Amino acid sequence: MAEVKICVIGAGSAVFSLNLIRDLVLTPNLYGSTVSLVDINEERLNAVYALMRRLCEETGARYKLEKTTVRREALRGADFVINTALAAGHQRLREGWAVAERLGYRFGGSLHVMHDEAFWINFYQFRLFEEIIEDVLDLCPDAWYIQLANPVLAGVTLLGRKYPEAKIVGLCHGYKAVYYLASVLNLDPSRVEYTAPGLNHFIWLTEFKYGGGDAYPLIDRWIEEGAKQHWEKCAPSDALGPKAVDLYRRFGAFPIGDTCTPGGGSWPWWYHVDEETERAWKEDPRGWWRGYFSWLEERVSETLAVARDSSSRVVDRVALEKSGEDIVPLIESIACDVPRKLQVNVMNKGGLVPGFPTDFEVEVPALVDGGGVHPLEVKGLPRPVLAFALRDRVAPVEVELEAYERGSREALVQLVTMDPWTRSREQAERLVEKILALPYHEEMRAHYR
Amino acid sequence: MAEVKICVIGAGSAVFSLNLIRDLVLTPNLYGSTVSLVDINEERLNAVYALMRRLCEETGARYKLEKTTVRREALRGADFVINTALAAGHQRLREGWAVAERLGYRFGGSLHVMHDEAFWINFYQFRLFEEIIEDVLDLCPDAWYIQLANPVLAGVTLLGRKYPEAKIVGLCHGYKAVYYLASVLNLDPSRVEYTAPGLNHFIWLTEFKYGGGDAYPLIDRWIEEGAKQHWEKCAPSDALGPKAVDLYRRFGAFPIGDTCTPGGGSWPWWYHVDEETERAWKEDPRGWWRGYFSWLEERVSETLAVARDSSSRVVDRVALEKSGEDIVPLIESIACDVPRKLQVNVMNKGGLVPGFPTDFEVEVPALVDGGGVHPLEVKGLPRPVLAFALRDRVAPVEVELEAYERGSREALVQLVTMDPWTRSREQAERLVEKILALPYHEEMRAHYR
Numbered sequence: 001m002a003e004v005k006i007c008v009i010g011a012g013s014a015v016f017s018l019n020l021i022r023d024l025v026l027t028p029n030l031y032g033s034t035v036s037l038v039d040i041n042e043e044r045l046n047a048v049y050a051l052m053r054r055l056c057e058e059t060g061a062r063y064k065l066e067k068t069t070v071r072r073e074a075l076r077g078a079d080f081v082i083n084t085a086l087a088a089g090h091q092r093l094r095e096g097w098a099v100a101e102r103l104g105y106r107f108g109g110s111l112h113v114m115h116d117e118a119f120w121i122n123f124y125q126f127r128l129f130e131e132i133i134e135d136v137l138d139l140c141p142d143a144w145y146i147q148l149a150n151p152v153l154a155g156v157t158l159l160g161r162k163y164p165e166a167k168i169v170g171l172c173h174g175y176k177a178v179y180y181l182a183s184v185l186n187l188d189p190s191r192v193e194y195t196a197p198g199l200n201h202f203i204w205l206t207e208f209k210y211g212g213g214d215a216y217p218l219i220d221r222w223i224e225e226g227a228k229q230h231w232e233k234c235a236p237s238d239a240l241g242p243k244a245v246d247l248y249r250r251f252g253a254f255p256i257g258d259t260c261t262p263g264g265g266s267w268p269w270w271y272h273v274d275e276e277t278e279r280a281w282k283e284d285p286r287g288w289w290r291g292y293f294s295w296l297e298e299r300v301s302e303t304l305a306v307a308r309d310s311s312s313r314v315v316d317r318v319a320l321e322k323s324g325e326d327i328v329p330l331i332e333s334i335a336c337d338v339p340r341k342l343q344v345n346v347m348n349k350g351g352l353v354p355g356f357p358t359d360f361e362v363e364v365p366a367l368v369d370g371g372g373v374h375p376l377e378v379k380g381l382p383r384p385v386l387a388f389a390l391r392d393r394v395a396p397v398e399v400e401l402e403a404y405e406r407g408s409r410e411a412l413v414q415l416v417t418m419d420p421w422t423r424s425r426e427q428a429e430r431l432v433e434k435i436l437a438l439p440y441h442e443e444m445r446a447h448y449r
Numbered sequence: 450m451a452e453v454k455i456c457v458i459g460a461g462s463a464v465f466s467l468n469l470i471r472d473l474v475l476t477p478n479l480y481g482s483t484v485s486l487v488d489i490n491e492e493r494l495n496a497v498y499a500l501m502r503r504l505c506e507e508t509g510a511r512y513k514l515e516k517t518t519v520r521r522e523a524l525r526g527a528d529f530v531i532n533t534a535l536a537a538g539h540q541r542l543r544e545g546w547a548v549a550e551r552l553g554y555r556f557g558g559s560l561h562v563m564h565d566e567a568f569w570i571n572f573y574q575f576r577l578f579e580e581i582i583e584d585v586l587d588l589c590p591d592a593w594y595i596q597l598a599n600p601v602l603a604g605v606t607l608l609g610r611k612y613p614e615a616k617i618v619g620l621c622h623g624y625k626a627v628y629y630l631a632s633v634l635n636l637d638p639s640r641v642e643y644t645a646p647g648l649n650h651f652i653w654l655t656e657f658k659y660g661g662g663d664a665y666p667l668i669d670r671w672i673e674e675g676a677k678q679h680w681e682k683c684a685p686s687d688a689l690g691p692k693a694v695d696l697y698r699r700f701g702a703f704p705i706g707d708t709c710t711p712g713g714g715s716w717p718w719w720y721h722v723d724e725e726t727e728r729a730w731k732e733d734p735r736g737w738w739r740g741y742f743s744w745l746e747e748r749v750s751e752t753l754a755v756a757r758d759s760s761s762r763v764v765d766r767v768a769l770e771k772s773g774e775d776i777v778p779l780i781e782s783i784a785c786d787v788p789r790k791l792q793v794n795v796m797n798k799g800g801l802v803p804g805f806p807t808d809f810e811v812e813v814p815a816l817v818d819g820g821g822v823h824p825l826e827v828k829g830l831p832r833p834v835l836a837f838a839l840r841d842r843v844a845p846v847e848v849e850l851e852a853y854e855r856g857s858r859e860a861l862v863q864l865v866t867m868d869p870w871t872r873s874r875e876q877a878e879r880l881v882e883k884i885l886a887l888p889y890h891e892e893m894r895a896h897y898r
Contacts, residue, residue: 250859270866270874277873357804384863387847391867395840402832410699414833417719418840424726425719 002335003032007078007140009071009132010085010149011037012044014051014303015296019323020082021052025061026320027328029336034064036074039085044304045069051307055314071132075139080331083132084148087124090293092440096120099434103427107262107285108272109420112396113431114285115265117151119400119412120435123444126404129155133163144334144372146171146327152345153200154397156361158404160347169373170345171326172200172363174257174264177239181205181254184230184240185218196256197353197364197378199393200345201264204253204385206378219254235291236284237262243271243281252382262288267392269420330368337370344368346375354380360394409436409448451784452481456527456589458520458581459534459598460486461493463500463752464745468772469531470501474510475769476777478785483513485523488534493753494518500756504763520581524588529780532581533597536573539742541889545569548883552876556711556734557721558869561845562880563734564714566600568849568861569884572893575853578604582612593783593821595620595776601794602649603846605810607853609796618822619794620775621649621812623706623713626688630654630703633679633689634667645705646802646813646827648842649794650713653702653834655827668703684740685733686711692720692730701831711737716841718869779817786819793817795824803829809843858885858897 011017017037024030035052039045049067056063068074075081093116097105100113107114112122129147136145147155147170156170175196182192187210195207208215222230223245231242238244239261248254258264262285266272271281278284306317326342333340346352348362352375356362366375381389396418403411409432416428436445460466466486473479484501488494498516505512517523524530542565546554549562556563561571578596585594596604596619605619624645631641636659644656657664671679672694680691687693688710697703707713711734715721720730727733755766775791782789795801797811801824805811815824830838845867852860858881865877885894 250863268866273873355806383851384848384860387844387851388863390847391840391844395836395844398836398839399833402836411833414699414837417717424722 001029001031003034004030004079004331004335005034005036005077006080006082006331007036007038007074007143008082008084009038009074010083011048011067012039012041013084013086014044014048014307015299016084016148017048017052018303018318019325020327021055022318022320023323023325023328024063025055025059026322027332028061029332029338030328031062032064033335034066036066036068036078038068038071038074040069042069047304047307050310051303051314054310055318058313058315059320072135072139075135075143078136078140078143079335080144080146081132081136081140082146082148082327083129085128085132086121086149087128088121090116090296092438093118093121094293095438096435099438100431103431103434104423105419105421105431106272107289108266108278108283109269109392111265111267111392111419112400112415113419113421116263116289117154117265119403119415120438120441120444122151122154122400123404123447125149125151125155126158129159130162133159133166133168137163137166141165143167144169144331146330147345148172148327151200153202153361153393154400156200156345156347157359157397158401160361161359167372168346169330169366170200170361170363171330172258172343172345173325174201174259175203175343175363176324177257178205178208180239181219181256184226185215185222187215187218195365195378196343197362198259198381198385199356199361199389200363201258202267202389202393203256203259203363204251204381205256206253206381208254219248223248231282234282235288236282237266237288238282241282243283246271246281251385253385262292268388330373333368334370334372339367339369341365342368344373344375346373349375350377352377355383355386356389357394360397403448407447407449412448450478450480452483453479453528453780453784454483454485454526455529455531455780456485456487456523456592457531457533458487458523459532460497460516461488461490462533462535463493463497463756464748465533465597466497466501467752467767468774469776470504471767471769472772472774472777473512474504474508475771476781477510478781478787479777480511481513482784483515485515485517485527487517487520487523489518491518496753496756499759500752500763503759504767507762507764508769521584521588524584524592527585527589527592528784529593529595530581530585530589531595531597531776532578534577534581535570535598536577537570539565539745541887542567542570543742544887545884548887549880552880552883553872554868554870554880555721556738557715557727557732558718558841560714560716560841560868561849561864562868562870565712565738566603566714568852568864569887569890569893571600571603571849572853572896574598574600574604575607578608579611582608582615582617586612586615590614592616593618593780595779596794597621597776600649602651602810602842603849605649605794605796606808606846607850609810610808616821617795618779618815619649619810619812620779621707621792621794622774623650623708624652624792624812625773626706627654627657629688630668630705633675634664634671636664636667644814644827645792646811647708647830647834648805648810648838649812650707651716651838651842652705652708652812653700653830654705655702655830657703668697672697680731683731684737685731686715686737687731690731692732695720695730700834702834711741717837779822782817783819783821788816788818790814791817793822793824795822798824799826801826804832804835805838806843809846852897856896856898861897 152170193209344366353362399415601619642658793815802811848864
């Protein structure tokens with residue numbers, strides 16, 4: 001048992017915070033800890049705070065809850081800092097997409113344009129990440145900084161390079177798709193073992209075992225016997241859809257979670273060249289995003305409705321079960337020395353994943369315990385997978401970070417020339433100019449000269 | 450002085466061999482050495498041998514000349530093995546280009562299709578490189594293997610990974626374009642110092658000094674005051690043309706030699722999207738190649754004419770001056786312990802160029818002396834340059850080598866999907882199928898399954 005201080009930045013995210021508090025309620029090891037909620041949206045902050053407070057009271061979970069709109073207040077004395085904040089909302093993302101679509105951009109491997117890690121979103125995220133980590137180093141330098149907000153890949157790389165003294169770990173639940181695969185194969189999840197390393201949103205199942213034996217033959221059998229049936233009922237752009245299976249056949253390892261779904265940018269482009277091709281592969285990134293945004297809005301309204309309705313008990317309206325997110329388990333493992341193997345995003349120090357630069361983010365398994373996060377070396381990816389990762393993930397992120405660090409509009413254009421849908425330098429220039437010209441991007445316009 | 454045995458594979462290349470023998474004649478340090486010429490084309494071999502023998506007799510340069518069509522005979526006891534062989538001739542290259550053009554491919558960053566390192570050329574080169582190095586390790590394991598034949602980048606990587614015990618060094622005269630730059634700037638070449646590291650055919654001027662001071666301001670002044678005039682008289686696709694200057698402006702380092710010219714694949718694609726764009730940048734890769742092929746043919750006919758005309762003296766028809774190639778200087782440095790700084794292509798062992806994989810080729814300066822080739826660490830490239838190198842050079846070569854090593858037609862198609870002119874997976878598949886279907890590619894067809 002340990003009493004720690006957990007600071008949650010972007011706590012107004014109702015869905016996230018509800019998951020967090022449920023996990024905390026179900027983790028008595030952390031009772032007595034302080035949870036300090038930070039958000040600049042005071043209304044949302046108050047609602048989430050009230051919800052969490054009621055849930056604690058109803059369940060008897062002993063947490064000290066605090067709330068503030070002033071980040072630095074909350075950081076003082078923090079042991080864990082969770083960053084889940086999105087600086088620029090989805091409305092701006094979609095307005096940028098509309099501009100890009102008019103210039104010929106499409107979903108499908110367009111990782112810095114037609115993706116939620118678009119350069120006009122990431123810019124504000126980078127700035128926020130830096131402000132937060134600087135505050136952390138100032139006010140609670142020993143705290144673990146837990147990066148949940150996207151872009152995890154570029155964010156961990158940026159911060160890891162610039163603030164090597166900070167204790168940074170990124171979490172992404174994308175790898176849980178291994179359990180989706182296991183469930184479709186009718187496997188008992190407790191008997192599944194796996195390794196799925198790579199870069200965030202680009203991880204591949206390099207080892208897959210069931211009851212100690214190689215489970216890849218079970219995937220092969222499912223592809224022969226069960227996949228067709230699955231594809232008849234699954235939604236478009238499914239993580240186990242025809243595209244994922246085709247990638248597995250071509251690359252020899254199964255792509256996991258967001259690696260090829262819209263959540264990770266629908267890599268690669270060649271399944272998305274036109275609507276007919278997308279239909280043939282049962283892909284619909286546009287519909288996927290529409291579904292995601294409305295799912296999110298619904299969940300937020302639902303959660304806020306519960307928060308605002310103080311006449312009924314929260315426990316009567318919200319199932320009290322673990323969310324499956326790794327944040328609270330990570331905190332418990334470190335704070336209470338409960339060893340766990342978790343999937344983490346860290347710098348590739350010492351070459352954890354062979355073939356990637358050592359000053360770049362990787363996603364790998366780690367042993368987490370009272371001593372902290374100990375990332376584990378893995379055997380590495382098939383060479384062509386590694387090559388595509390260097391080409392489509394590492395290279396653009398390098399250029400994006402260079403653009404950000406130097407405030408270089410030229411590098412931003414170079415980033416866009418790397419997009420699979422760019423057909424001319426002028427097209428890339430036009431996109432950058434048109435995005436920067438949007439009235440609310442004043443600061444970004446001033447930054448990229 | 451040292452008497453060594455130099456084995457020249459592909460000696461039937463008349464232009465190359467004439468340069469080599471002139472350099473040897475002008476290097477008395479190596480007199481007494483044996484030069485063993487190997488070629489499978491006996492007629493060409495005999496002509497070149499006769500030419501070299503006459504030049505030695507006329508000048509009194511004491512070399513023992515041998516010739517054979519049987520490689521293994523020549524390798525016995527060799528101290529230096531020069532590989533300049535092209536397994537499949539330019540005719541096949543051009544026939545492949547014609548197929549590719551009908552499918553929509555263009556010159557401009559198309560490094561494995563519309564380039565002389567096309568996959569249907571490289572396949573035969575890789576096989577030959579491996580056969581030679583295996584013979585070297587069998588018959589003269591202490592010999593230095595000097596890779597001149599393209600692809601130097603992929604070849605050194607392939608051999609360096611697979612035969613770590615071999616002493617491999619690649620040479621490419623592309624970096625000499627630094628002296629072209631110096632001459633256009635009216636600089637005394639003996640006072641020029643520079644560093645131009647990278648990958649073969651992708652090197653950038655990271656340091657440029659004149660008389661000890663930074664000489665980049667001289668480039669900037671030339672761009673302001675002299676470039677326009679130069680562009681009026683220079684040929685299209687010049688190494689100092691508007692494209693090179695534009696790349697320098699955008700990336701902050703000057704691209705050297707084949708980095709952006711047709712000889713290196715006319716990187717990057719965006720200066721080549723259509724003929725109008727090419728004209729605007731004074732680019733004409735098609736014309737450049739046409740010029741190159743006919744220059745080569747003329748030089749070969751000329752040299753063979755001299756060789757076959759035994760009525761006149763060679764020295765009367767061939768200027769006896771050093772070629773500027775680094776092969777003989779390298780051999781002299783090692784054989785006679787004459788320290789020199791030379792530009793070499795070696796594995797990136799120990800991270801000579803930061804940011805590149807350590808099991809990949811790099812082009813760097815090296816100290817060469819009696820102890821061998823000692824590559825020097827460099828400061829590294831601007832991050833965006835490094836990013837484009839990972840994306841456009843490292844990633845495709847990784848996939849090409851994977852295709853070659855596994856005989857994987859699928860990986861070959863993946864390689865072509867990386868080409869900037871590929872617009873669909875089907876297009877890439879069609880190109881691979883159509884090239885493999887050419888009647889003379891029987892062996893390659895059998896290899897890539």
